[in-house]
Every structure is written in C-alpha cells, then in structure tokens.
Amino acid sequence: MSSSPWSTSWSTPPLAGGPGGADALRPLVGTVLAALRDGATARGGPLPPGGPEDVAARLRAALRDGTTEAGDPGHEVRHDPRHDVLPDTGTGAEEALRTLVTALARGAADPAHPLCAAHLHTPPLALAAAADLAASALNPSMDSWDQAPAASALEQLVTRALAAETHPAGHRPDALVTTGGTESNQLALLLAREHHGPTLQTVCGANAHHSVHRAAWLLGLPEPVTVPAPDGTIDLTALAAVLTDLRGPLLVTATAGTTDTGSIDPLPEIADLCDDHGATLHVDAAYGGPLLFSETRRHLLAGLDRARTVTLDLHKLGWQPVAAGLLAVPDTALLDALRHTAPYLNADDDTRAGLPDLLGRSPRTSRRPDILKIAVTLRALGRTGLGHLVDRVCATAGRLADLVEKDPRLDLHQRPALSTVLFRPTGATDETVAATRRDLLTHGHAVLGRAHADGRLWLKATLLNPHTTPDDLEELLAHTALVEGSTTR
C-alpha cells in the first residue's frame, strides 16, 4: 500500500529523537521536501492568485480530497471540514504530510520569491531552516537544565556573544531570547516597570512599532506619550519639550530601522536627551540591529550601546525562520526582575547544588531552542558573511530607488536608509495606491506593503532577499505600473 514506516494510524508512530529518530525522519523529510517543491512549482508566483476566499476554498478542497493515491474512499463523502482536520481514523503520516505541506506551499506568500517584498518577512536561509529541524527533533525545552543541558549552555554562549555586539563596553553583556521584536519591546517595558514602578511613562516616536503601545496596555502602564516624527525619525526638539514637561520615571524608546521607512532615529542625540532628563533609553533595533555586522554600515548604529535595553530580531535582517528575537542588555543584572521560582523547575536546593536556573530567562516556561538556528547561521557565515548579506539587500534597495527615480510614472519617497523603499504612481490618489496593492495580491503578481508618509499613502517594498536581481526589480515596477493602469482605466 504505502511506503510509510508505519501503516496503520492507531499503531504507535515513531519518535523524532533517540538513535533511531534520524531513520524515522528521513522518509518523512523526503515527503516534506517533495511537497515543498511541488507546492512551490504549482504556485509559480510570489503568492497564490484569487484572494482570501479562493485560497481558503482551495485549502478546504485539498483537505477534503487529500492525496488521491492514498485511496481512502471515506474522504469523498465528508463535508464538514472538521472531519478533514480531525478524522476518526487517521490518514497516516505520509498522506498527511504530502497533503498539508503541498497545500501550504501552494498557498504561501513565499518571501524567497523576489516579488514578495511587503514586510519584514524574511526569506530564511536553507541552513537556518535545516538547523531548525534539529530543534524540533531534539525538542529541548529551555525552562530547566534537565530538559536542555547542551542547548542551555549554547544559549548562554550565543546570547553573550550577541550582546557583546550591541554593548561592547558593557560590564556583563547578556541577552534574552524572545519570540520577536514585539516580545522584546514588551520585556523592555516590563524591566523598566519593575525598576521604576507602575507609574513609568513611556515616550516614543510616532514612528515607533505598534508593539510599544500594545506592551504598555498589556503591562497596565500608562499609554505612551507620542512624539512627532515628521520626516520618519523622532523630532528632537519635540522630544526635548516632552521630556521637560513630564514628571516621574520615564522610558524613551527609539527605533533603529522603522517598519514604515527603515529610518534610524538619531541615537546619540536621543541618548544625550535621556541623560539630561534622567530618562531610561530603550532602542528597538529589531530591523536595523544586524547593521552591526557590516563594516561599512555599522556606524549608522552609533549610540546604540548607550541604551539600557536593545531589541534585536534575526528573523528580519538575519534570515532566520520566525522566531529569532532577542533583548540585549549591557549587564546581566538588569534582567534580575524576571527571576521567578517554580519548585519543580528550579528548587533552591537544586540551584545551590549547581543546577542552572533558567526560569528567569523568559516569561515563557516551555521554550523552543531558537538559539540553535541562530548559532548555526553565525558560525556558518561569520561576521563577514552576514555583513555581506546586509550590504547586498541595502544595495538592492538603493537600486530599486534608482529605478523609481528614473521612471516618470513613479515618485520616490526618499533614498532608503536601510532596505525599505517607498514609492507611488505619480498623481495617484491614496485610494488608488491601496487598491493597486490589493490588486497585485489578488492577481498573485506581487506582495507589496503600504505606509503613510508625508501625508500620503505609499507602496512599500522591503528588500530582504539577497538573491533579488536588477531584473526582478524591473519586473516589480512593471507590475506596479500595469496594475495601476488597469485600476485607473
């Protein structure tokens, strides 16, 4: 019937771990790789055409019909999709992997496609995705040493090494691993709240990531005071005025690489203002942080080391699968507020006897070793290799800006500070710009983002794919012009 290593669904399927895990994984991984290839080939473009309803209908049909050669006649008469999700009798590993992975690849917005360039949604490196398989198979959980002996030791080495990049003069640089920039910002506000108390007032630019506001809400802190950022970076005069007016403990959050334009706030000047006013500085470098790896661009982050907390996120400009967030501090003692005891994980006598206490390393308990793929990437590429990738995507953004500038049908917002380019069809209304973006999505032509700047709506291209060629960029702009034409006809 089937080449699956276990033929009946009620038997005990093999585990991913142990000495036999690799052999059990091999045929299943083969099925996954074939399904990834088939799905991507069937899709063809950067995303599936047809829009949300078509994609959902196709997925339901794939689940209903399954892999026909599996030959389970029971499938055909099913109508409630819940029975396709959770059938009474399983379809077996091979059928389930083939059906679901093919459907997911077929219906993906694939960041590895050069015309999928909307968001800080990176195309992961193959080596990072391969490393992530080992994380899934070994399944160390980072909440106690006896669930993650080597993984916790690796996390300690890598987080210290990365924090030494953001805080080279720090006393004992350290970093926490997070689910992304959002959790990093949340932890930055939490650490500041625990240091200063619940009256802590957060001050951020109008260019700050939405997660700063959401973190304040989550943590029961006052709504952040927002400082204007008319040119995409915090207005220093306005910031000085706000810091002069406010009373009580203050946390200023600046951004190194904004989501909308990739702009970098003037960090040294903001750090000076924080010093003058006794405010704590947090820098959200979720996007821009990896500029540190580029010899020619790391100067753009001057002043970063003056922040008490720094958000990094290597699932953006670090080519990692989600999640790969970090929160770096100049001294590990700044993380003490997260200390927490649960006797089954870190009893006092175990800690005194030398078992590392990991629970204070995250607000999560069970935690996947996201550090493994990061470690593999840092070691495989080295500083030079990572810097090269950063430089490449920044250069790609520069080339796109060149092309826009040369095209009389398009307006460029500004030269890219990082790898984000805003542009718009000349003379278009905001409604046309928004409809153009949606048309590109619905036709499956391209995935572009959107951003408000200078009182207008722009198309946003976030260039994170180091393989994107000048021809790809021409094609991207051609699609934009075509669809724009069809919309305004």
Next chain:
Amino acid sequence: MSSSPWSTSWSTPPLAGGPGGADALRPLVGTVLAALRDGATARGGPLPPGGPEDVAARLRAALRDGTTEAGDPGHEVRHDPRHDVLPDTGTGAEEALRTLVTALARGAADPAHPLCAAHLHTPPLALAAAADLAASALNPSMDSWDQAPAASALEQLVTRALAAETHPAGHRPDALVTTGGTESNQLALLLAREHHGPTLQTVCGANAHHSVHRAAWLLGLPEPVTVPAPDGTIDLTALAAVLTDLRGPLLVTATAGTTDTGSIDPLPEIADLCDDHGATLHVDAAYGGPLLFSETRRHLLAGLDRARTVTLDLHKLGWQPVAAGLLAVPDTALLDALRHTAPYLNADDDTRAGLPDLLGRSPRTSRRPDILKIAVTLRALGRTGLGHLVDRVCATAGRLADLVEKDPRLDLHQRPALSTVLFRPTGATDETVAATRRDLLTHGHAVLGRAHADGRLWLKATLLNPHTTPDDLEELLAHTALVEGSTTR
C-alpha cells in the same frame, strides 16, 4: 574541500523557500540527520553525564575544535568562545550544522529515551518534527494575510475544530495559538481583565501552575488568592468560603492535569460554585486536555465545556515539538479584547476590502505557523490514533505504579490520575530524595522530576513516551534504588 552547496562563506547562501529550496535543503538536512544520529549514539543514555559544568565545557570544546575534517587551521588558536560563536570568516553551512547539531544531540536530555521522564517534556513524533521543517522553510508569518495566505486559512480550520472539542455546545468555538500553557493562562487572565477591569481577583488552587501567578504579576493584577489543595485537587469547601468572602469580579482557575501529580480538579463542582458566586471559570488543561481524544478517558474532563477559557498544550500530551499551545473559547467574540490595529498590517480599508485581520489572534506580531505540525498530527493519527497514544502513556503510568507498589524499597504516593507517578525510597529524608534525583542526572542515568506532596518530597516520573516498555520501567526503578543506596551509604 567540502561538498557544501556553497563553498565560501561570503557568497550568498541558498534560501529555504522557492522552487529550488527543497534542493538546497536536501544535503543540509542530510547533514542534520547524520549529526542527530551521531550525537544520540555518542550520548547513549537519556542525558550526558557529568553535570552542568562538564556539559558546558564539552560544548565549548566542540565549538573550538569544530569538525576537524573541515580543516580550518584558524580554529586551533582561538580561545575566546565568542570567536567560535561568531567568527570573522564563517566555517560554511556543512561544518556549522555538523558541529552544532552533533554537540546539541550529544548533550541533550532526550525525551525519546524512556529514562528521560521528569517533566511535561514530550518526545515529539517524527511526523510532527518533519512537518515543522516545512514551517521553517516556508516561514509564513501569522500576523497578516499577505504573509500567510494558506497558513492563516489552515489555522482557522484547525483552531475551530479543536475548540469544538473543548466546547462542543459553544456558539462559535474558536482558539488562539500560543507559545504554550503559560501564554494561554496569561491570555485567559488578560481577557478576563479586559472584561472585568483591573480589579479582577484571580482565585486558584495551591496546585495551579506557577504561570497563573506570573501572569497576574505581568498584567498588573492583584496577586491570586490561593485555595488549599491538600490531596492535589482544589478543596471545594475552602473554595466556597473564599468565593463567599471576596468582593468584586472573580476569575477562578482550575487545573485538569496538575504539573506535580497529574490530578484533575473537580470541574463540575467548581463550575457550579462559579455559577453560584458569579465568578468566571478558566481551566488550565495544558496537560489533561488530550484526554478528550480517548474514548475511555474523556469522561475525566466532564465540566470542561463550562469554562469560559481553556488552556490546551499539545507539546505535552500531544507529542508536538515546542511550541503548540492553544487557548480555546466557546465563542470567538470572547477574543475581541485582543483586537488591535497597525496600519501596515490591517488598515481599515484593507479589512473592509476582505483581507483577513490576523493581528487580534495573538499578542505577538510575527508568529510561526505552529498549527502546521498540529494539523499534520491530527490528520495522520486521527482521533483514534491520538486516543490510543493517550491511553498508552496512561497505562504505562499505571504499570509503573504497580511496580512501585510491589517494591518494598519504594513508596507510592497515589495511583496516577493521568500519566504522572510520584514515588520515593522508603524511609528516605527529603534531602536524600533531592540528592538522588541530582545523582541520577550527574551520572547520566535518568531524568526524573521532583514534587512536594503530603508534606514530603517525592521523585516524579512523567510518562509521555508511548514506546516505553515494562523493562524500561524496571530499569528506571533499579537505577533509583541503586543511586539511593550509594547516596545513603
């Protein structure tokens, strides 16, 4: 030199996505599988012997020496481990994967080993780990439709199907995907806070998971009131008294499968008390939830459907790699408090035009599609296959309890309610029990947990491995007796 698909670290390494991604992944995945096998074989037992310092030293040495056949002489003179973590020039994908994955597998506490049975730290199924590779390669991010067209449609189908299990009579059952039980409990408290306001008082048993307390702290809520649970489940008389005494909005959190003993609180009686006192009910079924899949055991969760929010966590009794948490509700409208707008992800005009708004599905922004491995597992095994696995590990726990009862050198705490067994060497002091557990870890013999019950410290075995045999259980107990003997000699 090397068979790596890219030979110099500064060139542009291949991506995991696109039609060529599978071909790029294949040799790298081959390296990972070989490293997993080699590392597990070298380790031999359930965890590496030597304790934390030895494990860390061996990891540093592996990073320093690397894969010798890679032949980079620069390695030998390095001493600062930061240079082994982030070298100036990379070592290439193959070397990095081989070195780091071998070291991680060599130094793992592997839940696939039958004597690794301390925690709710599950051995993942090979099919779930294989599915997770597709999540890493495609890297859909669940914060906007245009980053995850099919993945978001799949998440909708699967979360609704799972919520229909917890709330079969619910109006529109729905569930959020979380990083685990801890985040699920946090969201339960957050939703209740938003419904009732910041004076919400949480009431939980002394048997509740530590994350309930941590969530209250994180969210700025009053410290939970703790009700005694002398026999491992909430004392109903004490709960009634507490609910009578307290004023203001109340959230009662009960547990279906406690971390220490696997006990299940009397849910129908607690739900009645909540009704009588106008309190909201949350049930943390992170451990016990999958009893729903077992025909012979689902009755143990009677009353679960009366909870306003239910924590599930399929990286426990669901054999998923971390993370696979859920928070289920009987009506999707109960999730409205999480609604949030970030114009680059869910602008009003895009939502009106039919683009699904995903940002309210999580407090995270970027989010890995953990639903894929869950979907593959549900479909491959079906309800029958999952129920079979649940029944198997519960039966294994029963067998271990039998063996303990028959062994005059050991005391059994109580018959297992789920798959957790507490036992201790007869007559031992708590200090000896704690030292026995640490000795087993240091010798690399077994990974057992610990729990306080009835005023004493017990060894805890959490049986989650469906492949564990009666012989394995005999060996586990033999190790316990041996080490106990050596400690007290």
